[in-house]
Amino acid sequence: MPIEPTPPTTRVFLCHTDALTSLPNDSALRHLLGASEHERLNRYQGKRYHEFLQTRLLLRHALSSTLPGTVPPTRWQITERSEQAPLVHQAVEAGWHYSVTHSRAMIAVVISNHGPCGIDLEYQRQRVNIAELASEWFHPSETELLATLADHERTVAFYRLWTMKEALIKAKGSSIFSGILARAHFVPCNPTDEGKDLYAYSLELSKAPFSLSIVCRYPPAYVTQGYPLTTAEKITPIVTPYIIHQS
Secondary structure, three states: OOOOOOOOOEEEEEEEHHHHOOOOOHHHHHOOOOHHHHHHHOOOOHHHHHHHHHHHHHHHHHHHHHOOOOOOHHHOOEEOOOOOOOEEHHHHHOOOEEEEEEEOOEEEEEEEOOOOOEEEEEEOOOOOOHHHHHHHHOOHHHHHHHHOOOHHHHHHHHHHHHHHHHHHHHHHOOOHHHOHHHHEEEEEOOOOOOOOOOEEEEEEOOOOOEEEEEEEOOOOOEEEEOOOHHHOEEOOOEEEEEEEEEO
16 A cells, blocks of 8 residues: 655646647557557547647656656556546555646646646637526526636636636546536635645646646646757746535
């Protein structure tokens, strides 16, 4: 049974796929993948094909830069799982947790050593059906809140809530059809008992039209953007914590 590492740490890694253009060609990147990753990759074409390769590359490098007793990126053993995050065998055995997401050419990874974690990233595109989506998937109190906001504020608030809900689903190992989206609602807070429960954290990225949220026990202490990770920029997003209520 792995011993939970201390002190607790939560790290977030962001990368725009444009920053990965100097990487080896796809054939070289494919050599990093295991059998189940190859099987999944073969289902994709075009943009989705490249995003999958790049996401798995960033995950491997993020793990290598975070976990003690560094395993090189080429040595991580990853197994794909249906409707779940990929299984990184060595990380799980060492008591570490992780989650990945991507949207509109942006990739994000969260790694934590104290309990489950989830991450979700969404591009904030304008939608005409926010009220309809909220009534189907959100808690009634959130639907009421969205109805009081002006258009731009409603869009930002909708995606903030959506990413927190998706991150919660990932942290719980659940699915969008479990009912957790409508049951969960989020209240801004100043956590005083960090480490005892899962919290949602909304990360506001400067000048970026994305909503980014993580669900974990501890707030992110380390956020970078860029690739390779040795030269990535350390950034300081505005982080808002939320207590998660599930009714």
